Amino acid sequence: MTETVSNNDLRHHLNSMLMRESLLDKEVQKSTEVPVIRMLPDTYVVKIGGRSILDKGRVATHPVVEVLGTLLGSKKLIIGTGGGARTRHVFSIGIDLGMPSGVLAELAQADALGNAHILGALLAPYGVVAIPPEVFGHLLPLFIRSVPGVIFTGVPPYSLWEHPPEIGRIPPHGSDAGSFLLAECFGCQSVTLVKDVKGLYDRDPNLHADANFIPEISTTELRKGNFETLPFERILLNLLDHSRLIHQVQIVNGLEPETIIAAVNGEHAGTIIHRDN
Secondary structure, three states: EEEEOOOOOOOOOEOOOOOOOOOOOOOHHHOOOOOOOOOOOOOOEEEOOOOOHHHHHHHHHHHHHHHHHHOOOOEEEEHHHHHHHHHHHHHHHHHOOOOOOOOOOOHHHHHHHHHHHHHHHHHHHHHHOOOHHHHHHHHHHHHHHHHEEEEEEEEEEOOHHHHOOOOOOOOOOOOHHHHHHHHEEEEEEOOEEOOOOEEEOEEEOOOOOOEEEEEEEEEHHHHHHOOOOOOOOOOHHHHHHHHHOOOOEEEEEEEOOOHHHHHHHOOOOOOOEEEOO
């Protein structure tokens, strides 16, 4: 929008609420709190774990592919992948060599892309395509209107600009965070994280047979619980607290693949983690 500022000044000036303001001012930041549009409200983000599903090979991956194929008959899916064991191996080498978190994040992208192509090949009969990171964000609306589903590397492309972690050097934004951020940006319907456990437990169920399952929990309760380990990236708690469109995620057990169908259909099939407001 333009405006003429005076009778003697015929120049046109931008009429913007932010033109003469500091973007670092708290009151200015509050003034930008307006409704956000949903660009792809009829899509569902499903993140397939690299270590928890793909690394287990045919016995775990093929049943997941079958249920994803079933869902693709009626749902538009955006499928994210993680790097799995290869990423952990390259992290070990990189940390030993003194690599910073930004370099490790770049390496994680490469491993996740490999798994995206593997899963894309398995889902090719259903018309699903794996999209490289360079064009994914720009062409996602085109692809999702052309095919029943797309696959991407869940690891966000922070690469060298990865945020320094609070502890250690492992990049805090992995494929869980990247899948959530994508869903938040495009305003997708839901986010389902497919792991090899039913959901969240008060202790590691692989080490403690008497661990208690937690069907639903808020981000605040999770922080107060001070869990030693989580089946998802801790940074996800901060992302949920600050999100505008996606207010919860659900973790389901990919070794019981029918739970994926239930979660995408809006049913409670694992652990739901939600923000407080």
